[in-house]
Amino acid sequence: MIQVSKKHLAGALQQAARIAGTSSKRDVAETALLLTVEPHGLTITAHRDVHLRQRVPATAQLGMDGTRAVVPAALTAQLVMNCAAAELELAFEKDLVRIISGGSSVTVNTVNEHADHFDRHTGASGGATVALPAADLAAAINGTVYAASSAAFQAVFRGQLITGNADGLRIVASDGYRVAVADLPAPTPAPINAIIHATHTRELARMIAGAGNVTLQVSSTHATVRTEDQQLTLSMPLMHGDYPDYQRVMPETTSTIRLPAAQLRESLARVAIMADKNANNRCALTTENGRVTIAADGDYGRGQDTLQLDDWTGEPPHTIYVNSRFMLEALATMTGQLTLALAGTTRPFVLTSDAPGLRGVLVTLRP
Amino acid sequence: MIQVSKKHLAGALQQAARIAGTSSKRDVAETALLLTVEPHGLTITAHRDVHLRQRVPATAQLGMDGTRAVVPAALTAQLVMNCAAAELELAFEKDLVRIISGGSSVTVNTVNEHADHFDRHTGASGGATVALPAADLAAAINGTVYAASSAAFQAVFRGQLITGNADGLRIVASDGYRVAVADLPAPTPAPINAIIHATHTRELARMIAGAGNVTLQVSSTHATVRTEDQQLTLSMPLMHGDYPDYQRVMPETTSTIRLPAAQLRESLARVAIMADKNANNRCALTTENGRVTIAADGDYGRGQDTLQLDDWTGEPPHTIYVNSRFMLEALATMTGQLTLALAGTTRPFVLTSDAPGLRGVLVTLRP
Structure with missing residues (x-):
């Protein structure tokens, strides 16, 4: 008993x-x-x-x-x-x-x-080990996993890339149309390069919520996370394959606009109801006279909203078109002041905010 | 504007x-x-x-x-x-x-x-009209609608019978294996006999929650409910067909047992996890020495729980077998002290409680 x-x-x-x-x-x-x-x-x-x-x-x-x-x-x-x-x-x-x-x-x-x-479980031993706060690891996963694909042609897009070196740990997700990157100040004693299925990283983030510190150990076949108090061990198999070179799509940006992340998120959520689901949820962001106007036209009518910018640099492109669903998913991870760094109307753009270490990169839709 | x-x-x-x-x-x-x-x-x-x-x-x-x-x-x-x-x-x-x-x-x-x-809406005028508190009507619907069928051979079993006369209003639901009856002290000026689809009565109960008094008017084709403040009118078509004689199955009971409704509900919910879903969720209720034992055997093991009776009359049958899912749905409408009125091991039994006007009748499974 x-x-x-x-x-x-x-x-x-x-x-x-x-x-x-x-x-x-x-x-x-x-x-x-x-x-x-x-x-x-x-x-x-x-x-x-x-x-x-x-x-x-x-x-x-x-x-x-x-x-x-x-x-x-x-x-x-x-x-x-x-x-x-x-x-x-x-x-x-x-x-x-x-x-x-x-x-x-x-x-x-x-x-x-x-x-x-x-x-029967083997393969969780050996490889580089790094210690970090559970909350940081969970936030890095939760702040990027939205960009992973649930049905990609390339299987690795269903996973999250985890890389580590002397600079720190990085967690990446992408479906080819967007990239999410989280950088953590946790240098690894040896290089790490692993892909873990997003189903497993999501589960990991959920399980370690509330834990103190954890260690992440990456062997040749498994990534294993253990809580400091030894109450929980989760060992996830690594995915096979090479992760595409996401750094290649990172744009050289030439202008920025800044505004409160929550305001843009709420406005876009309202306007996006009108966006055409069969046309990539297309919404237009038009920057003019220190303001940005968000607009969408669909079969049933039109939505429009205008927000004041806090600040801008360079010459922001007049109008870019975005997939509002993708943009809302990226905005959900952003807090405080949001910076959109732009590279013209046809190149991808970058979202950063007061959320530490998190970046989102999104393609623009054609004009 | x-x-x-x-x-x-x-x-x-x-x-x-x-x-x-x-x-x-x-x-x-x-x-x-x-x-x-x-x-x-x-x-x-x-x-x-x-x-x-x-x-x-x-x-x-x-x-x-x-x-x-x-x-x-x-x-x-x-x-x-x-x-x-x-x-x-x-x-x-x-x-x-x-x-x-x-x-x-x-x-x-x-x-x-x-x-x-x-x-195009017509048919909501004429017929008997009765006024009653919205909360009473909603409680009578919510206290019986569980017994309506969602996929019955006889279409009328997907509806709720509403009858009215000088004694009051009655709402009934049945799927042939159980009957739920709610009696309301609202006499009608002329006889009412109508069947309304349970999808519609459910929606009605939801809409009038929080309203004051309502009137119910039953014409030859529609039942129409209006709130006293005229803010809401819902007109529901009557179903065609004759409702089976549910009174015929009401058993002549010969014994009763009493116990707190909430206790039986919680115990049965625990034990029923073990009941066999492919055998009518069969659970046994055994009355002995002033106690009732609830037990279920399934493929994965056995659940058992024993409760003290508050009281009993006559000679309650030793063991009856019930469909625990049906019994839990009936118990969900019961409050305070529950009375099970029994008529032997093979006849239906009746549930009543401190919930005013509500009765549930359930078949027993064969021993």
Whole structure:
């Protein structure tokens, strides 16, 4: 018997169940979790395309160290979520795990014949390791992942490029029409160059939200993130292939305009309702007399809004046309004062703001 | 030009847009709304299978009374929702309506050639009329509609039966396996017997939430609900066909058990996770020694919970088997102390509680 808090166990099981999923064509063991009683409590392991290990504080009866059970992931998470009391007990019996809470008891049949599935994980050792605050890593992922493709011709565009050297760590996403870059002041002892699927980086950002410091270790096959307190280890496979040279599309800009990021975001959101979804959500940004006018024409009418600029340099192009959906996604990561750096009406432009280290690059639509 | 509050207009347009929908195979006018400037403000009309008229307080410029415009429903609702300021102005121009708010302006092309679509509504006059509190009518619908079928062999099971006489008003729903009945102390001047599609009664309950008193008028073809303040009129077509004799299945019960409704609901929700979805979500309720035990066995294990009874009468059957999903839906409408009235292990049973006027009847599964 072990005692564990419902809140801790439910949280960890829900994360693990997201990794394990509910169905598998390859191996039903993929949708299961391994529970292991250890001196510090309970370890929950999920092993699918990513490998997750989480530790939950628990009080175990004497002699239970090393006790293991394999249980269906989604069902077990749901059962614990629905427990009546704040504390619960797990009893590891023959062929079943009993969950006891308040007056109620539920038993889950185990599938311990699949235990060796969880020992198959290899490849998380070796390679460069860098330590950084979890919040910074999560912000860098969340600030760039919007630009990754969900259905790209080039598979690597579904991933995020992570590079590291003596200057720091960089996270990149692109779908060929836009690029998002996050620079982090975390120098790596050896060069890093890895591509991780955006599904996995999103999950990582979600899991480490609220953690303190983490280490990122990149081997030849996996990127592994561990929290400082050793409660969480997430190991993600690297994607094969070469990431396109995103630096090539970075424009040499010749003018800038500045205005509050939130204002542009709100105005564009309103006007974009009118934009034609079948024509790249086309909106026009016209700079004139210290103001920018945002306009869209669609089948059902026209939207228009005008904002005062804080400042400008050079000679901003009169009108550029943008994909308003892409621009709104880039603006969602920008805070405080926004700078649009421009290179004429037909070249890409760059968005930066008070959000540290984040840059967005967007193609213009043809005039 | 008329002035109107964003909150009022957005709320009314969203309701109207739900009625109008976004696509129509029959007539695009169905997805449009008629806006009419009247002395009290702005009237918004949607005319599809149901006919909705809503009045929004507005200040109109002189000479605008009777001005009409037909606009796409969903788009217009979305544009108003996204307005920047709390107040907005609508200008009725040639071929377009201009929405002005804060510094921004949006124009929506009108489709005024469809204006006569909205005059086609007839059939809402004549028949018995009864007045009652909106909250009571909404509670009676919300307390029974769960039992209506979403895909029944008999079309009338997708509707709700409304009957009225000198004793009061009654609202019924059934799918043949369960019956839900709500009795309201609202006598009708002449007999009422009407079937309204559950999609429409649900929408009605949602729309009148928060209104004061309403009148319900049932003609030979429509049921029409009007709020006392004349702000809202919803006219719903009656369904054709005869409603099955639900009274025939009401059991003569011979014993009762009582316990807190919330306790049974929570226990059953926990245990039901284990119930077999392919076997009618079968759970067993066993009454013994002043306690009831809820248990379910499924492919992945077993759930069990025991509750103390407050009270019982007669000789409650030892074990009955229920569809836990159906039972949970019935329990969701029950409050305070629950009474299960039973008629043996194979006959239907009846749920009542402190929720006034509400009854649920459920078949038992075979032992």
